[in-house]
Amino acid sequence: MTISENTTVWITGASSGIGEKLALNIARYKPTIILSARNGQKLKSVAQICEKIGAKTIIQPLDLEDQQSIKSAVEKIQNLNLTIDLLINNAGISQRSFSYETSLEVDRKILEINYFGTITLTKLLLPQMIKNRSGHIAVVSSLAGKLGFPLRSAYCASKHALHGFFETLAIELAKFNIKITIAIPSHIQTNIDINALTSNGKKSNKIDPEIKSGIPADKCAKKIIRAIEKNKYQVFITGKDKIAYYLHKISPSLYIKLIQKLNLK
Numbered sequence: 001m002t003i004s005e006n007t008t009v010w011i012t013g014a015s016s017g018i019g020e021k022l023a024l025n026i027a028r029y030k031p032t033i034i035l036s037a038r039n040g041q042k043l044k045s046v047a048q049i050c051e052k053i054g055a056k057t058i059i060q061p062l063d064l065e066d067q068q069s070i071k072s073a074v075e076k077i078q079n080l081n082l083t084i085d086l087l088i089n090n091a092g093i094s095q096r097s098f099s100y101e102t103s104l105e106v107d108r109k110i111l112e113i114n115y116f117g118t119i120t121l122t123k124l125l126l127p128q129m130i131k132n133r134s135g136h137i138a139v140v141s142s143l144a145g146k147l148g149f150p151l152r153s154a155y156c157a158s159k160h161a162l163h164g165f166f167e168t169l170a171i172e173l174a175k176f177n178i179k180i181t182i183a184i185p186s187h188i189q190t191n192i193d194i195n196a197l198t199s200n201g202k203k204s205n206k207i208d209p210e211i212k213s214g215i216p217a218d219k220c221a222k223k224i225i226r227a228i229e230k231n232k233y234q235v236f237i238t239g240k241d242k243i244a245y246y247l248h249k250i251s252p253s254l255y256i257k258l259i260q261k262l263n264l265k
Helices: 017-029 040-053 067-078 104-132 153-172 217-229 242-250 252-260
Strands: 008-012 032-036 056-059 086-089 135-140 178-185 234-237
Touching (some): 040 056, 067 104, 086 104, 086 217, 135 153, 178 217
Parallel strands (some): 008 032
C-alpha cells in the first residue's frame, strides 16, 4: 500500500518499543495516526513527536484485555468519520515461566491480550474495509509464532493462533482487496522481557542477554513498514536465530532435542 497524507493508520502498543518506532517512522508520510496503548501519558509524548514530524495524531487509550475498552475505542474513532486504511496490531505481552508452573489465569491473560484482543479490534474494523473494498492489516507476531520455545508456552500459543487467524484472513479477504502482513521479529531491543509475565502474573523485570544484543526497534519498524508498502504477506526480522526456524522445518525432532539442551534458568 501507499502511505500518504490521505492515509489513516491505527497502531496499537504505540507508547513504546516497536509500536513507538512504527509511529515515528510512519509520521514522516504525514498521515493521520491513531495511537493506542494503556498508558495515555506515554502516548502524549509519542504524539507530540509525531506531530513535530508532520503527522496528525489521535490518542485513543486501549486495553486489549478488556473487550468493552476495545468496543468503546472503535465507537469513538468511528464517530470521527475516519476510514482506517492501515491497522497495525502491535500490542502484546510476553511470558517467562515454565508451563507446568504457570497459573491458568496467566495463560488466559496472555491469550486474551495477544490473540482475542487483537482479533476483536480487527473484526470490528473489517466491515468498513470490506465495504470500501480496500485496507491493509498488519500484525506483529514473533518467531515464537512459528516455533515452540521454553518459558513461553502461552506466548507461543498466542502467536501461533495469530498466524492461523491472519493467514486465513489473507485468503478470505483477497477478493475485497484487503492485504495482510505478518511481521515475524525475534530478539528486538525493547522492554518485552521486563514486562513479561512470570508464573504468578508478576512482571519479570529482567532482560535476556539476547534482547540487549538484538535488533534495534527502529530498524525493526522500518522493515515492517517496507513490507507493508510492498504488500508482503510475511516478513522475518531476525538474526542468526532464524536458523532455528529452518532447522525446525527440516527436522522438528532435532530442533526439540537441541532446544532441550539450553540452560533455561
